[in-house]
Amino acid sequence: MFKLHHCQSQLHTQRNRVEYHSSQAEGIDISTLVSCEQKIDAIAREIGDLKLLIKGLNLPSDENQPTTRSIWNPSQTEPVKPLADYQSISTTSGEPVWDHSAHIIDFIKAVLKDRGSRVFETGAIEVLPSLEKLVQALEDPFAAQDVSLRNTAVAKPRAKPSMPPLDAVVTVLRWAKDHEGFTRMAWLSQILPLQTFTDICRKVYFAVEEYSEIDFLLANGYLSYIFSEHVIVSGLPGYRGYCQLCRENLDNSLSQLPLLLPASMEVIAALTLGTFNAVENSKATVAWKFASAAADLCQTLGYHRFRPQGGTQSSLRATQERLFWTVYAIEKGLSLRLGRSSNIRDAEITLPFDPDESRSTKLGRLNGIVYDQLYSPTGLSRPDDERTFIAATLAGDLRELINDTRTEISNVPDHHIDDETDPMRITYLRCDLVCEFSILALILRAIPMTQGSMNGILDDCLAVAREALDIHEQCMKDLQGCKNDPFMVTKYINWAILYCPFAPFSILFTRAVQLSDMADLARLDRFATSLQPASTPPEAITHPYRLYKLLCQAARLYFDSDTPSQSTEQNTIPNTADFWAEFDFVQSGIETATAVDQSSKTAGSQTYELYDWAQDAQQIMGFLSEDVMF
Incomplete structure (x- = not known):
């Protein structure tokens, strides 16, 4: 800013000299006037460059702002095109939207x-x-944005929610245990071990002690998925109804979660199920809220940090790490889908990226890089050669993942x-x-x-x-x-x-x-x-x-x-x-x-x-x- 004022002062001084020499032109060497004009032009160009620099830094300026703004302004959340490049679209208030x-x-x-x-x-x-x-x-x-779950806009707590009959629940729990290799069963086990889900269902159905709302949510979320998978194989129409009943209980429980939740593995698992449920209800914004909360609690509990495993806690720690990578994968995908910065920075993760990690984790990692490096405001402002190199590298990594899937x-x-x-x-x-x-x-x-x-x-x-x-x-x-x-x-x-x-x-x-x-x-x-x-x-x-x-x-x-x-x-x-x-x-x-x-x-x-x-x-x-x- 000091340099700008200095240049403006020089320009003013040179202009005064030119005016004085013009008034006293007789006997003055023409080369002197030419030299002054050249200095004025050089100073004017330098002032123009400084104005562009200041405008890119979003610093205050004494001069009036021009009618068009710079294309890539780091201080703004997204790149801006000159207003002249858009057509004016009027809203009901009469103000244009750009x-x-x-x-x-x-x-x-x-x-x-x-x-x-x-x-x-x-x-x-x-x-x-x-x-x-x-x-x-x-x-x-x-x-017309709607950030509620389906059928839960006016959800109210129920004293004793209906649940599927015990014999049907026992049947599908045993079936799930015998089919842990099924794709959906393996996917659920990344959230919590299937045995843990089974223990929670037992806790809800045989309530010797009072169970929490999180337990009820986890039980219904798990049962809704395994009833759905069992229906594909068995075709039992009654089980389809039990799946729907559990899904309604899940929706109702998710709609009643408080803003502030205790930090625990079970709460993170519940939020993860809520994320998947919102995706399956075409509610990407709701899914983002659940995924963001889950990511925050994962980092609060340090699931993203490396800790030496040993003793009786190794199994629990492995469960926590699998849960973190599940949250990581879907949160990165939603980040790219919604065009929002991820809540999990890769630079903060000290857990090693396992070369044998699941394809969903690999894809999640790539999704995060695609947004940060290519489609974020910073990514879109990269020079062409830099963007080409990044895109070519990411494309190569993704083709490897596609080959693995095939x-x-x-x-x-x-x-x-x-x-x-x-x-x-x-x-x-x-x-x-x-x-x-x-x-x-x-x-x-x-x-x-x-x-x-x-x-x-x-x-x-x-x-x-x-x-x-x-x-x-x-x-x-x-x-x-x-x-x-x-x-x-x-x-x-x-x-x-x-x-x-x-x-x-x-x-x-x-x-x-x-x-x-x-x-x-x-x-x-x-x-x-x-x-x-x-x-x-x-x-x-x-x-x-x-x-x-x-x-x-x-x-x-x-x-x-x-x-x-x-x-x-x-x-x-x-x-x-x-x-x-x-x-x-x-x-x-x-x-x-x-x-x-x-x-x-x-x-x-x-x-x-x-x-x-x-x-x-x-x-x-x-x-x-x-x-x-x-």
């Missing part, structure tokens, strides 16, 4: 604006009101399924593959465009996005064969599509819209259709099918209407040329190949485009956790 991505909003608005110049079919006309509601929600994303799938025996065989193992593994390919696409999307790439997206990124959708189709075929548990499709969608940021759709949608690529649009149509629920839910809940289908329909309104019949071999729709000539792809965050060439692939424009795309995808994913109907 903090959204203009990409899909402008596209849908253009579709709606162009309705008067086109003749739409009856089915298309019925879509237009839904698109208008979608635009309204996108422009005001915080209007190897595990190939090792699953292909024989007749009986009571001793886990019927859902391959489906669970393919679900993991969908998540892993989605994150890989997200990583590759961060690599700046190279010469010959279209729309700033690498061919490798597009191939990964398409493969993720192909694996998803295979998963849906597998789930169609699971007749015993009608909720398996919902569970799969919540974990594979909604838990991680599902990047493939946004990547291919942008390209399909820009290039009128009917093959990719057909692929996206199949993806959206595959998510269609068997029955329409009575509540007005934003189902992924509804949202993704609307976006596909918006694209087809221009690709299909008033278009002469033509070969499916053609990718370009000539009839849409006039519309795309009017629609400004660059301003909307969708850069055409021509626009990219004309911009000389500047780092700034690429940063804008990636930021726009990331914000756009984040906002679309956010609607899938809210109770809004379009």
Whole structure:
């Protein structure tokens, strides 16, 4: 700041000298005047550089701020584009909103604006009101947020909650003990040992001593999962009802947890079950609250610190470490999904990263790095070469993880399924593959465009996005064969599509819209259709099918209407040329190949485009956790 004032003082002094010399010009050497002018120009340039530096540091300045702000301001929570690059979207209060991505909003608005110049079919006309509601929600994303669990908005304590009958509970507890190798049983044992869960259930059913609300929560959470797994094998309809009863008890107990909880292993386990339950209810924000609380208590108890194991406490310590890594994995995934900084810093962990650690822990670690290094405000502001190196390294690590998953799938025996065989193992593994390919696409999307790439997206990124959708189709075929548990499709969608940021759709949608690529649009149509629920839910809940289908329909309104019949071999729709000539792809965050060439692939424009795309995808994913109907 002192240097700025000093430079301004010098500039003022030099200007006075020039004015004096001009008034006394006769007899003054012209070279003196030229020298003064050169000094003034140099000082002015230095002041300009200092102003930019001060603005980046967010220090106070005596000068009025310019109308545009710097693109990457470290003092702000997210990078800011110059306001001139956005269109003004008015809210009900009349104030403009600038903090959204203009990409899909402008596209849908253009579709709606162009309705008067086109003749739409009856089915298309019925879509237009839904698109208008979608635009309204996108422009005001915080209007209808709901952070409650389903059916628990007015949950009240019950004196004696109903529980499944004892004989059914004994049956499934014995079955779980005999099938500890099943995928879901092994997953539960990462939270607490199965024997510990069984002891808690015994404590609740044979209440010689008073049991706590945490015990009741853990018992119902555990029973809900093992009843669900048993139904897949047995198909007993009564057990499906017992699963639902335990799930309702779990929801009710979670809604009554106090803000301040005692630090104990059981409480952390209860919060972890609450996190998984919220994910399966499409409540990412609620899941984040539970995961954050669990992470805080893990660090309070020192589960993230290395301690020499020995004596009778070694088994307990191993249980605590497994619980910590379970919390770590899901918390890192939610961090990337919601675009929030993790509560667990890797630099604070002294537990060694076991090379044989579970794939979920490895993926969680990668998720944390992807957000910190690529998609956080700091990550998005990295130079292109640095971002390319980080993304390439992460992509290599994730490809190794994908290879491990595929190897595990190939090792699953292909024989007749009986009571001793886990019927859902391959489906669970393919679900993991969908998540892993989605994150890989997200990583590759961060690599700046190279010469010959279209729309700033690498061919490798597009191939990964398409493969993720192909694996998803295979998963849906597998789930169609699971007749015993009608909720398996919902569970799969919540974990594979909604838990991680599902990047493939946004990547291919942008390209399909820009290039009128009917093959990719057909692929996206199949993806959206595959998510269609068997029955329409009575509540007005934003189902992924509804949202993704609307976006596909918006694209087809221009690709299909008033278009002469033509070969499916053609990718370009000539009839849409006039519309795309009017629609400004660059301003909307969708850069055409021509626009990219004309911009000389500047780092700034690429940063804008990636930021726009990331914000756009984040906002679309956010609607899938809210109770809004379009």
